[in-house]
Every structure is written in C-alpha cells, then in structure tokens.
Amino acid sequence: MRRNRFLLLVYFCSMTFLSFGNKTSADTLKNPNDHPNDIIFIGADKSPEYIGGPKEMYKFISENINETVATKKGMVNLRFVIEKDGSIGDVEILRSLYPTCDEEAKRVIKLMPKWKPGQVNYRNARCYYHMPIVFK
Numbered sequence: 423m424r425r426n427r428f429l430l431l432v433y434f435c436s437m438t439f440l441s442f443g444n445k446t447s448a449d450t451l452k453n454p455n456d457h458p459n460d461i462i463f464i465g466a467d468k469s470p471e472y473i474g475g476p477k478e479m480y481k482f483i484s485e486n487i488n489e490t491v492a493t494k495k496g497m498v499n500l501r502f503v504i505e506k507d508g509s510i511g512d513v514e515i516l517r518s519l520y521p522t523c524d525e526e527a528k529r530v531i532k533l534m535p536k537w538k539p540g541q542v543n544y545r546n547a548r549c550y551y552h553m554p555i556v557f558k
Contacts, residue, residue: 463548494520496556531553
C-alpha cells in the first residue's frame with residue numbers, strides 16, 4: 423500500500439514537471455485552415471486594441487448593429503482573429519443565440535476598421551479576440 427502511494431506520488435510529480443517544463447512566452451493555437459507556419463496567439467505579450475479604445479468599439483457596434491433583425495434577446499459570444507496588419511479574420515460563433523442574431527453579430531464584426539495588432543516579442547502577431555454582443 424505504501425509503495426503504491428509512493429509510485430503514485432512519483433508519477434504525479436513527473437507529470438507536473440513535464441507539463442510545466444515546456445512553458446513558452448505565449449499560448450498558441452494553429453488553425454488548420456491557415457498556412458502551417460501561421461500561429462495564432464491566445465496570450466500575446468501585447469494584446470490587440472481597437473483604435474480609440476473599448477468605448478469607441480462599443481459605439482461602433484451600437485451604431486452599426488441592426489436590432490430589428492434580431493428576433494431574440496440575449497448574447498452571442500464571438501471569437502475572431504486580429505491579423506498582423508490589424509484586419510479582422512476568421513470570425514467564429516462560440517455561443518449561439520439564434521441564427522439571425524449570429525449572422526448579424528458576425529456582419530458587424532467584419533465591418534470593423536483595422537485594429538492595433540497584438541505583439542509577441544515586439545513583432546506583430548495574429549491573435550484571437552473574444553467578444554460578446556448583446557441583443558436587447
């Protein structure tokens with residue numbers, strides 16, 4: 423019994439060491455639709471920013487969203503990529519509300535002007551950005 427506990431402890435310690443031993447400066451994901459060398463960062467050193475800040479971003483969304491298309495009230499969660507040049511790409515619905523609401527949210531995100539791109543090691547990088555859009 424004591425030997426089994428010791429082996430279990432050694433196993434967990436070695437797995438912990440192996441999982442934390444290969445830590446990088448930012449978490450990454452590869453999108454299979456992209457070129458194999460294009461990495462999309464989740465936790466960049468400098469996050470992407472909407473030019474003018476969050477207040478201007480939500481102002482843009484509220485001015486461009488067509489709430490008459492929305493037949494339900496609630497929230498759509500989106501994830502999209504801020505490209506190296508600041509443009510928007512790969513808009514995905516993470517949590518759907520209703521098909522018409524989802525399409526309207528995607529449409530508005532694709533209309534956004536260029537952002538300040540995220541940076542990893544002082545170089546522009548493709549980064550994911552998560553955003554909820556609320557329909558009232």
